[in-house]
Structure formats: structure tokens, C-alpha cells
Amino acid sequence: MTYPPGPPLPAFVQTALYLRRRSLFLGALRRRYGDVFAVRVPPFNDNVVVFSRPEHIKEVFAGDPRTMHAGEANNILGPVMGEHSVLLTDEAEHARARKLLMPAFNGAALRGYRELVTEIAAAEVARWQPDSTVSTLDRMNALTLEVIMRVVFGVTDPAVRAELVPRLRRIVEVGALQYAGLRLPALRRYRPWQAFHTNLVAVDALLYREIAARRAAPDLAQRADVLSRLLHAGAEAPLTDAELRDQLISLLLAGHETTAAALSWALYELSAHPAVQRTAFEAARDEDDKALEAVLKEAMRLHPVIPGAVRRLTTETTIAGWTLPAGTTVSCSITLAHRSPENYADAEAFRPARFLEGAVEPNMWLPFGGGVRRCIGAGFSLMEGTVVLREILLRYALAPGAAKPERGRVRNITTVPRGKARIVVTAR
Known part of the structure; x- marks a missing residue:
């Protein structure tokens, strides 16, 4: 029982390359070692085996969730989520x-959210100035x-929003190296980890206050936001405040910057490809959701926001012919796949x-993973992205910024455009 081959570099060097040059690092390792290789990226995971072939990924996604x-x-998400x-x-x-x-993200729920997402997107795009440069990462x-504030948290009170929004933004904007250090409590004595922890404590206090107010709301059963749905759905076996807090923060981190980055990449690519943009505009005009969704999907393919879907083995397990010991982390590499x-012509x-x-x-x-762990917000993310693309394309032509x-x-933990995907917008 041995691990697949991998680089002899010290673990800290591998971690640094994974954080700073992820795509280049993984691509070089596949060229050097083949379709299956091992890496060490503490504090994320010490022994990682990377897979990228569809048949190998299928083995992982179809695996027993008990093993x-x-x-x-x-685990790297634990200190925040x-x-x-x-x-x-x-x-x-x-x-x-x-x-x-799940009920908060089924088909009926998505249809109910669509009007609100359209309203939010239209209000955002209406603030853009024609013939100006837009930093799409910031705006998305x-x-x-x-x-997230309105659909998931259900917060409409301006005073609560004024307190919560900037603090939530600080959670999302943490750098990769800072995020990696959150698992080390000793670092909380030092900036920037101390500032991050202080902000997180303040966010928790605000969320617990909102949860308490929502529990007491007389119209709880009529509210459609995710927090209210969770409180109503859990009436027979109530969720604790801590459970609700953790799910809300998880939905924030899983559904906020991931979707924003995907949209930024989509707008950047549309600005750089006029013929594709013209087809996308026609799809927006004709209300062709499938064609607009294809634009978003292709942006997510070409620019993966999350690097991989991971599993920790609880028992000795054989995958792709390799018998791996318990404790091994297996990664289905979204970046490589x-x-x-071999997967895509003109990749x-x-x-x-x-x-x-x-x-x-x-x-x-694989942007949303797979198997029993496929992201429950996948449908919502695609709906949101499609609505936003339509609102932008109907109003503006896009050019590189x-x-x-x-x-x-x-x-x-996400890959975003380094230059914030700036584009020039011109009124149609």
C-alpha cells in the first residue's frame, strides 16, 4: 500500500505553490506524474491524492459516504463556517x-426567488454609467x-443591513494565506488574524440577534427567505441558534463570492469575444435561459472558482487501482478536469x-461537486447568474477594460480575477 508519485518539494513549498500558482502547479504535476499524483498541502490536508479523469471521479462521487x-x-472551513x-x-x-x-432550493422555491433576484440585478445595473469602466468583481x-442578505438572511431593516453588510464583506475578502492560518488559535494574538476573529465574533452577535427576532416574528410561516424556512421547517425538531448560524454563514461563503467570481469571469470573456457576446445578447432578448446558462457554465469551466471536491477516507479504499490508507484525502480536481x-475539444x-x-x-x-455532496445551491446559482447576465446584456454592450x-x-478559498475583470459598458 503506497501513495502515487508526487513532488519531492517540502510541504510548505507545495502549500505556497498551491495557494499562489494553483493552476500552473497542478498542471505541471499532471504532466510530470500522470493522471493520479500525490501532494502535501498543510494546513489544508497533509496527504492528498489528486484525480482528474472522469472515470476516476465517478468512483469517488459514487463512493460510500460512510467511507x-x-x-x-x-476542515479548513471550520473556523469560519x-x-x-x-x-x-x-x-x-x-x-x-x-x-x-433542500426545500429552500427546490424548483418551486427557485421560481419564487427569481423575481426578487431580477429586481436586485436591475437596480444594480441601473446605477452603471454608460461609457464607463466597471470593475465587475466589485459590482458582482x-x-x-x-x-444573500434578502433571499437567504431575509434582512430588510436598513439599520441591521448597515451593521451586517460591511462585516460580512470582511469575511469574504480575507486572503488565502490569512485564511490558511485561521486554524491556528495562537495566531489570533496577531494582526490580521486578530482583526478577522474580532469581526467574526461581531457577525455572530448580529446573526444571533436576527435569529432571535425571526423566531418571534408573527408572520414567520409566510416569509420565504431561507432563514425563515429553516425555522419553520425545523419546528418539530428545532434547530439550535448555533446550527442556524453555521448554515447561514455556509450559505454566505458558498453562494456569495463563488457566484460573483463566476459572473465576473463570464462578463470578462463576453467582453473579449464579440461574436459570442452577440449570440448571448440575442439569447437575453429572446429569453433563452439555456443559452445564457451555457455562457455561465463555460465561464465556470474555463475559470474554476473552487479547485476541487474532496473526501477524507475513513477506511482503506481502492480508487483507480490505488489502494489508499485511511486518513488520505482524495481530491477530484476541478481545475484539471x-x-x-481529453475532456474538451479546444479546451x-x-x-x-x-x-x-x-x-x-x-x-x-464539476463546479458544484457531485454525488450525495453535490451543492444544494447549484440551481440557485445558475438561476441567479442567468438573470444577472440578462439584465446586463439587455442594457449594455461590453468591451475589454x-x-x-x-x-x-x-x-x-476561491479563484477570482486578479484585475477585477474590468470592462467598458456602452448603452445599447
């Missing part, structure tokens, strides 16, 4: 959390945070049509 713990593998998070629990506890959350972060020329090209032609097979497109091609950088 492949996703929650345990996502909390022990009750749907992303950090496993087996029975995870199934309970998922069962409570503001937009998606507003969606999405850029593989480096921005071509949304591939998602309308039936050319994308299962276990090749910078001379140099956009590159990615890691912020917290």
Missing part, C-alpha cells in the same frame, strides 16, 4: 442538515451579497455552445 467523508476533508455546517458534517448529521435545507460581489484536452477556448451540443459528459464539469489578459488569484 468518504467530505465534511472531514473540508462552524461545526454544524452542511459542508463540514458527515453521515447522519449531514443528511439531516441537507434534508432541512455587491450584487450577490445583496441577494475542466482544462483537460482553452471560450465556447459556450459546447453546453448546448451535448458534448459535456458526466464527471467532466484593460489591455492585458485577466489572470486568476486565490482569495480565501
Whole structure:
């Protein structure tokens, strides 16, 4: 029983490369060691085996959730999301959390949210000035945070919003190295970890206050936001305040900057590809949601926001012919799978049509993970992104806002446009 081959570099060097040059690092390792290789990236995970072929990913996603713990593998999220998070629990506890959350993201719920998301998107785009340069990462972060505040938290009180919004933004904007250090309590004595922890404590106090107020709301059963739905759905087996807090923060981190980054990348690519943009505008005009969704999906393929879907093995397990010991973390690399020329013809090209032609097979497109741990907010994210693209494209033509091609950088655990994906907007 041995691990697959991997780089002989010291663990701290591997971690630094993974955080700062993730795509280049993983691509170089696949070229050097093949489709399966091992890396060490503490404090995330010490022994990681990376897979990227669809058949290998299928083995992981179809694996028994009792022997492949996703929650345990996502331990780096613990200091922020909390022990009750749907992303950090496993087996029975995870199934309970998922069962409570799922009704808030089913088809009927999404149809109910769509009008509100449209209203928020239209208000955001109406503030843009024609013939100006827009920093799309900043504007999409503001937009998606507003969606989270109203759709998930259900906060409409201006005073509460004024307190909560800037503090939530500080959680999201933490750097990758700072985020990696959150697992070390000793660092809380030093800036910037001390400031982050102080802000998180303040956020918790605000959320607990809002939860208490919502529990007492006389119209709780009529409210459609996710927090109210969770309180109402859990009436027979009530969720504790700590459980509610952890799910709210998880939905914030899983659904805020991820969607904002995906939209930023989509707008950047549309600005750089006039012919694709013209087709997308026609789709917006004709209310062709599938074609607009394809634009978002292709941006998420070409620019993965999250690097991989991970599992921690609880027992010795064989995957892709490798027998791996308990404690190993297996990673289905979204970064490698999405850029593989074996998975995608013209893998480096921005071509949304591939998602309308039936050319994308299962276990090749992985932004939302897979198996029993597939992101429950996947449908919401795609709906939100489609609505936002429509509102922008109907009002503006897009052109590149910078001379140099956009590159990615890691912020917290997501990959965002380094230059904030600036575009020039012109009224149609």
C-alpha cells in the first residue's frame, strides 16, 4: 500500500505553490506524474491524492459516504463556517442538515426567488454609467451579497443591513494565506488574524440577534427567505441558534463570492469575444435561459472558482487501482478536469455552445461537486447568474477594460480575477 508519485518539494513549498500558482502547479504535476499524483498541502490536508479523469471521479462521487467523508476533508472551513455546517458534517448529521435545507432550493422555491433576484440585478445595473469602466468583481460581489442578505438572511431593516453588510464583506475578502492560518488559535494574538476573529465574533452577535427576532416574528410561516424556512421547517425538531448560524454563514461563503467570481469571469470573456457576446445578447432578448446558462457554465469551466471536491477516507479504499490508507484525502480536481484536452475539444477556448451540443459528459464539469455532496445551491446559482447576465446584456454592450489578459488569484478559498475583470459598458 503506497501513495502515487508526487513532488519531492517540502510541504510548505507545495502549500505556497498551491495557494499562489494553483493552476500552473497542478498542471505541471499532471504532466510530470500522470493522471493520479500525490501532494502535501498543510494546513489544508497533509496527504492528498489528486484525480482528474472522469472515470476516476465517478468512483469517488459514487463512493460510500460512510467511507468518504467530505465534511472531514473540508476542515479548513471550520473556523469560519462552524461545526454544524452542511459542508463540514458527515453521515447522519449531514443528511439531516441537507434534508432541512433542500426545500429552500427546490424548483418551486427557485421560481419564487427569481423575481426578487431580477429586481436586485436591475437596480444594480441601473446605477452603471454608460461609457464607463466597471470593475465587475466589485459590482458582482455587491450584487450577490445583496441577494444573500434578502433571499437567504431575509434582512430588510436598513439599520441591521448597515451593521451586517460591511462585516460580512470582511469575511469574504480575507486572503488565502490569512485564511490558511485561521486554524491556528495562537495566531489570533496577531494582526490580521486578530482583526478577522474580532469581526467574526461581531457577525455572530448580529446573526444571533436576527435569529432571535425571526423566531418571534408573527408572520414567520409566510416569509420565504431561507432563514425563515429553516425555522419553520425545523419546528418539530428545532434547530439550535448555533446550527442556524453555521448554515447561514455556509450559505454566505458558498453562494456569495463563488457566484460573483463566476459572473465576473463570464462578463470578462463576453467582453473579449464579440461574436459570442452577440449570440448571448440575442439569447437575453429572446429569453433563452439555456443559452445564457451555457455562457455561465463555460465561464465556470474555463475559470474554476473552487479547485476541487474532496473526501477524507475513513477506511482503506481502492480508487483507480490505488489502494489508499485511511486518513488520505482524495481530491477530484476541478481545475484539471475542466482544462483537460481529453475532456474538451479546444479546451482553452471560450465556447459556450459546447453546453448546448451535448458534448459535456458526466464527471467532466464539476463546479458544484457531485454525488450525495453535490451543492444544494447549484440551481440557485445558475438561476441567479442567468438573470444577472440578462439584465446586463439587455442594457449594455461590453468591451475589454484593460489591455492585458485577466489572470486568476486565490482569495480565501476561491479563484477570482486578479484585475477585477474590468470592462467598458456602452448603452445599447
